[in-house]
Amino acid sequence: MSVVRGRRAVRRSGLLGAAVAMLLLLGCPASLDRGPSEEPEGWVRIGASEVAVEIADTPAKQQRGLGYRDSLAWDTGMYFPYPRAVIPSFWMRGMRFSIDIVWIRDGRIVDVHDNVPFEPGGNGPTVRPREAADAVLEVPSGYRRASGWRIGDRVRFERTAVTS
Numbered sequence: 001m002s003v004v005r006g007r008r009a010v011r012r013s014g015l016l017g018a019a020v021a022m023l024l025l026l027g028c029p030a031s032l033d034r035g036p037s038e039e040p041e042g043w044v045r046i047g048a049s050e051v052a053v054e055i056a057d058t059p060a061k062q063q064r065g066l067g068y069r070d071s072l073a074w075d076t077g078m079y080f081p082y083p084r085a086v087i088p089s090f091w092m093r094g095m096r097f098s099i100d101i102v103w104i105r106d107g108r109i110v111d112v113h114d115n116v117p118f119e120p121g122g123n124g125p126t127v128r129p130r131e132a133a134d135a136v137l138e139v140p141s142g143y144r145r146a147s148g149w150r151i152g153d154r155v156r157f158e159r160t161a162v163t164s
Contacts, residue, residue: 045156049147053079067094077139085132092124098141103129
């Protein structure tokens with residue numbers, strides 16, 4: 001009898017895990033600072049994945065980044081364009097969740113940092129790419145691997161709205 005209970009417990013935990021995975025695949029509630037009916041500021045396409053992005057194209061937006069938000073929907077991100085290739089430093093000030101950071105130059109992924117942790121009340125780690133980047137994409141932790149993105153993959157960015 002305890003074996004049957006054990007199997008049921010395993011089956012239930014397996015079903016729970018599958019349900020959680022489905023919720024992640026279907027997306028979490030959107031948390032970018034825009035309403036659900038608003039268009040994203042842009043799109044980033046890598047392979048078969050398409051990510052709706054908010055664009056951090058001013059020093060103030062870049063400094064704030066995704067700080068002081070509670071989450072980021074599964075298929076959304078923040079895109080940081082730069083006028084020329086640089087080696088930027090990113091920190092996790094004000095972050096309340098972990099993210100993946102994808103470093104881009106000339107339309108290709110040049111480096112990645114997976115599952116960059118946040119530190120409640122602190123700045124967390126400072127991360128830099130191994131080589132210069134002219135854009136950076138932040139997505140929810142685990143999204144890069146789940147999407148199969150690799151160094152060298154082609155990245156297409158399209159701005160859909162005029163930002164200030």
